[in-house]
């Protein structure tokens with residue numbers, strides 16, 4: 610099987626995975642600048658267009674306190690923590706946290722150890738899809754920031770396979786697709802489509818562990834621009850996970866409505882929205898001019914233009930297990 614996408618061979622889909630890239634080839638995140646990493650440098654021009662000049666982890670921490678008692682949480686699991694900057698911010702806000710960092714990439718896990726040196730943190734080198742859900746259930750909060758798109762995706766799925774009973778033996782993936790659509794009553798696409806099968810399985814595994822709080826954020830295929838920004842930004846939002854070609858691997862945007870449905874089924878209340886809910890841009894005349902000219906007049910403006918688009922194209926999903934209550 611090709612790790613980036615195996616031919617369908619008549620099975621009615623192709624599989625795209627990134628495991629080998631993350632395990633063996635990845636040596637930097639420089640090629641895929643995440644929102645968290647973009648906001649990290651104190652002097653970045655993107656911080657200057659925000660209502661609050663702060664790094665990603667601080668902005669997220671304050672937002673999450675609306676929905677969960679973060680000050681009382683000690684056991685937090687971050688899956689795919691990249692350079693560790695989000696957790697570094699969280700530890701500045703709450704020194705009582707005992708984080709576990711789980712990552713498939715040895716290079717990034719090493720980087721996290723450097724960033725978080727001096728703190729009481731445990732590190733696990735593992736594919737999160739292979740982690741026993743019992744381990745998830747030992748934590749109070751799980752964070753998955755900008756990595757759902759890395760989990761396996763099925764692409765070019767023939768919708769006919771949703772109608773036909775899966776073969777009784779031999780095609781575990783088709784059986785899984787059938788089970789997901791049937792168990793969660795998911796709306797079936799009418800034409801060829803892509804499916805975030807790994808992200809769906811991840812949500813299912815986390816929710817079945819009973820962990821009280823989960824945060825996820827990623828590039829969405831269902832995001833919408835608010836009316837005031839429609840003249841400046843357009844977002845492709847057709848509900849079909851879109852391929853994003855990156856160095857050595859492909860990512861797929863996320864169909865959050867399916868994840869939300871799975872979480873709801875497992876007894877989680879959900880809150881969903883764009884990253885702009887907590888990374889709030891101030892729509893000044895200057896920013897409007899930058900957006901209207903698509904950042905054409907300087908490198909800094911170009912960065913700002915793309916960043917503001919990302920704030921609306923990336924969505925988050927907060928899941929709170931029933932009985933734990935959402936504050937506010």
Ligand SMILES: C[S@@+](CC[C@H](N)C(=O)[O-])C[C@H]1O[C@@H](n2cnc3c(N)ncnc32)[C@H](O)[C@@H]1O
Nearest residue numbers: 643645689690691713714736737754755756759
């Ligand atoms: C795009 S980076 C995001 C890093 C960081 N969360 C951020 O927002 O800057 C994706 C992260 O997920 C990790 N990752 C990808 N697939 C994974 C898997 N199957 N299990 C665990 N970690 C994974 C990568 O190694 C990397 O740390």
